[in-house]
Amino acid sequence: MKVLVTVKRVIDPYVKVRVKSDGSGVETANVKMTMNPFCEIAVEQAVRMKEAGVVSEIVAVSIGAPQCQETLRTAMAMGVDRGILVETEVDVQPLAVAKVMKAIVAKESPKLVIMGKQAIDDDSNQSGQMLAALLGWPQAAFISKIEINGDNADVTREIDGGLEKIAIRLPAVVTADLRLNEPRYVTLPNIMKAKKKPLEVVKPDALGVDVAPRLTTLKVEEPAKRGAGVKVADVKELVAKLKNEAKII
Amino acid sequence: MSSYAAPLKDMRFAIRELAGLSEISALPGCQEVNAELVDAVLSEAAKFAQEVLDPLNRDGDKAGATLADGKVTAPKGFKEAYRQFIEAGWNGLGGPAEFGGQGLPHIVSTPVQEIWKSANMALCLCPMLTSGVLEALKAHGSPEQQKAWMPKLTSGEWTGTMNLTEPQAGSDLSAVRARAVREGSHYRIQGTKIFITWGEHDLTENIVHLVLARTPDAPEGVKGISLFIVPKFRVKPDGALGERNDIRCVSIEHKLGIHASPTCVLAYGDQKGAIGYLVGEENRGLEYMFTMMNHARLSVGVEGVAVAERAYQHALEYARTRVQGREIGQRGGDRVTIIHHPDVRRMLMSMRAQTEAMRALAYFTAAALDRARHHPDPAEKRRSQGLLDLLTPVVKGWCTEQGVEIASTGIQVHGGMGFVEETGAAQYLRDARITTIYEGTTGIQANDLVGRKVGFEKGASALAAIGAMRQIDARLAAVGEELASARANLKEAVDHLESATRWIVETFPSAPKAVAAVSVPYLKLFGTVAGGWMMARAALIAQERLKQPDADRDFLHGKLATARFYGEHELPRAATLAREVTRGADSVLALDPAKF
Incomplete structure (x- = not known):
């Protein structure tokens, strides 16, 4: 069975993010970029399923600037068979991602789409759910375990207050949570091999998708600086402060 | 405590702009190498170093390698990290393709080595020595020897060592006394070798020693020394490990730095003599050893860069967080971090500027090595070899001397807190101190x-x-x-x-x-x-x-x-x-x- 995975190029999680001086967004020029950690987990899952003989082909899709090719190469070095870059300079929003992916699904007809549950840059947590809705496919977000069982996938979802085990019919969309697996380190021979794997570049227009933003960003600003803490003498004072100053109880 | 982040921007700049990556990419045998590949290799190496090697560096220094009953145990976590290192294929980066390596040129392997040595110098000495053995076997081993030893040394399943020094033969190797007596198709080796880095350990099942020794009728001095392959375990024709050879680790040194790297005294031939195999011809051992010494000297020069970089990052982190005093020339005002003080800035600038210069020169020299090996034009090849020969002792000597000085400045930035081990700044000076000594002072x-x-x-x-x-x-x-x-x-x-x-x-x-x-x-x-x-x-x-x-x-x-x-x-x-x-x-x- 064929699996599609999505990989997003984001600011490296260890980089201190700076807001642009005009408040229009965050500074990304000349900042270290990497694969979104949740996408890495999605890729790892697909590769493990291929190694287990459950999956026959893995195709990775990235949407964005030409530099996303590097992110696709990393995915291929992890074990993905080929890559598709949907190249656009537009800052794509979740709905656009879902529409693009719907068009790719139509072309590739995978049995399973594995996405990261969210990207660490905008934390939207929407693309997977939107894609499932557009396709009319079953979905399971925030999965920590998946097993293919004939035409079904048995998945464990991380929900508030516990784990939920469900079976969903394939084809389906799932999104990876943190505990699904621990991504491997890319090996040097695989970095070399990844260079030779096929990478196709298409434009959103060619897929018939309009990726123009639907949401407008009004302003981006740094969170307020945290003030210094104070020592309290006893519980009584703490409770009083929480009540009167912080006004949270 | 700071954590290491590979200085990828400066590395890329030095590789592309100063060492001339595009020129190397055009050479026969190097065409696979381009900026994208180098970026991919460096960022994955950086990730591995930051997440696996660097976190072990401090604990390895504190615990050190230990010896009990002739067995050397690496500090906790080292065996597992080494296993991950070879599983990820890093050991084979520069190794020959016919034995499973990637055959990448020095313009790639040199920056990667810098990353390893910044993150964990003590552990990464082990693969460096293995690659030295590979160099020597590639240049001088017989086809059978290459086939027998090189694949597992390339993959890192076995490690290699260089056995030159004896108590009376340090910088002057003409004084080597270890004996090698021919016995059919092999030799029996007897003698004591000291200062053998990773000479015995538990990281791998076998260790391949390259040993300098004299045959009974050898001439005096440097022209009478031969080179032998002496494995810890002999290898059966089917590749399985056989009998243990007559080699014993007698002690490991108590050292100023690189505590996690076992520096062994090896006794060869306590019983009947260790079985060894001659490399090349008798009496030409020193000449063979020098083919890898030059390469190793460049690698040690890079250690100077690596430790300097690590010491700089550590000092910078401290200077950014330590609050002490007020801005000079201002009355009152808040207390500031010490990076605001001009003399601290001077120290940081000197650390950074020197490290950048050293890095550039080391990579530039690595590129000369690649041209000397691969350039199709004999005149250019000769010119590059001349430049390489000239710059190798400069990179080894200067980068390591500066490395020590920079690590010392790193302590100075910390003030009294640098002198206590708790901050970790002292380790870099202690580790750097060997670099001006080994592989030729x-x-x-x-x-x-x-x-x-x-x-x-x-x-x-x-x-x-x-x-x-x-x-x-x-x-x-x-x-x-x-x-x-x-x-x-x-x-x-x-x-x-x-x-x-x-x-x-x-x-x-x-x-x-x-x-x-x-x-x-x-x-x-x-x-x-x-x-x-x-x-x-x-x-x-x-x-x-x-x-x-x-x-x-x-x-x-x-x-x-x-x-x-x-x-x-x-x-x-x-x-x-x-x-x-x-x-x-x-x-x-x-x-x-x-x-x-």
Whole structure:
């Protein structure tokens, strides 16, 4: 069975993010970029399923600037068979991602789409759910375990207050949570091999998708600086402060 | 505690702009290498180093390797990290493709080595020695020996060591006494070897020792030493491990630094003699050993860069967080982090500027090595070999001497907290301290430089390099005011280097002892000025790149600042060093040994 995975190029999680001086967004020029950690987990899952003989082909899709090719190469070095870059300079929003992916699904007809549950840059947590809705496919977000069982996938979802085990019919969309697996380190021979794997570049227009933003960003600003803490003498004072100053109880 | 982050931007800049990646990519056998591949390799190596190797560095230093019942155990976590290292294929980076390596050129392997050594020098000495053994076997081993030993050394399933030193034979290997007696198709080896890095350990199931020893009828001195492969476990024809060889780890050294790396005393032949296999011909062992020594010397030079970088990052982190005193020249106001104090800034700038210069020179030399190996034009090949031969002792000697100094400055930035082990700053100085000693001390490097590399060839390569340094003068002049200070400082320093070089060439035939007396100042002079040359080139390129709209302005402005600092604070040392060289030999030798 064929699996599609999505990989997003984001600011490296260890980089201190700076807001642009005009408040229009965050500074990304000349900042270290990497694969979104949740996408890495999605890729790892697909590769493990291929190694287990459950999956026959893995195709990775990235949407964005030409530099996303590097992110696709990393995915291929992890074990993905080929890559598709949907190249656009537009800052794509979740709905656009879902529409693009719907068009790719139509072309590739995978049995399973594995996405990261969210990207660490905008934390939207929407693309997977939107894609499932557009396709009319079953979905399971925030999965920590998946097993293919004939035409079904048995998945464990991380929900508030516990784990939920469900079976969903394939084809389906799932999104990876943190505990699904621990991504491997890319090996040097695989970095070399990844260079030779096929990478196709298409434009959103060619897929018939309009990726123009639907949401407008009004302003981006740094969170307020945290003030210094104070020592309290006893519980009584703490409770009083929480009540009167912080006004949270 | 700081955690290591590979300085990928500066590494890329040095690889692409200063060492000339595109030129190397065009060479036969290197065509696979391009900027994208180098980026991918470096970022994955950086990730592995940051997440796996660096976190073990401190604990490894504290625990150290241990010896019990002849068995050496690496510190906790090292075996697992090494397993991950070889599983990820990193051991085979530069290794030959026919034995499972990736065959990547030195312009790639050198920066990757820097990353390993910054993150965990003690552990990464082990793969460095393995690659030295591979070099030697590739150049001098028989096809059968290559087939038997190289695949598992390339993958890292086995590790390699170099056994040269004996108690009475350190820098002077002509005094080697270990015996090798022929017994059919193999030899029986007997003797004691000391200072064997990773000579015994629990990381892998087998260890392949390369051992220098004398056959019974060998001539005296360096022309009577042969090279042998002596495995810890013998290997059966089907590749399975056989009997344990007659080699015993008698003790491991208690050292100033690199505690996690076991430095072993190995006793060969306590019983019947260890079984060894001759490499190449008898009595040519030292010559063979030197093919890998030159390569290893470059690697140790890179250790100087690596430890300097790590010490800088550590000091920077401390300077950014330690609050002490108020801004100079301001009344009142809040207390500030010490990075606001000018002298702390001076120290950080000197650490950074020197490290950048050292990195550039090391990568530049690695590129010369690639050209010397792969260039199709014999004249260019020869020229590159000359440059490589000249710069190898400079990179080894200068980068390690500066590495020690920079690690020491790193402690100074911490003040009293640097002197206590708790902050971790001291480890870098302790680790760096070996780098000016092993693979030939700074004195040995300097003798090689003034003798074989400058004296004997009447300064040809050195004067050619000086000519190249002068070539950028016109380009610096064309930029005008902005690089005027860089230009003036470089020109003056190159003049000093040239006059000292001419003094060496003139003095060497009649008074080699005088030349040897000032060889280390000459080596430092050469390194300082060559580093200045690299920084001036960097400034020129940065200047040019800044005109592009999508330029990385912060990085390039930083480069202009460090280049200027180097010119104003490091290059002026050329004057005093040149003076030491040309006028200082007599006083070195003024006192007879008996008068001390």
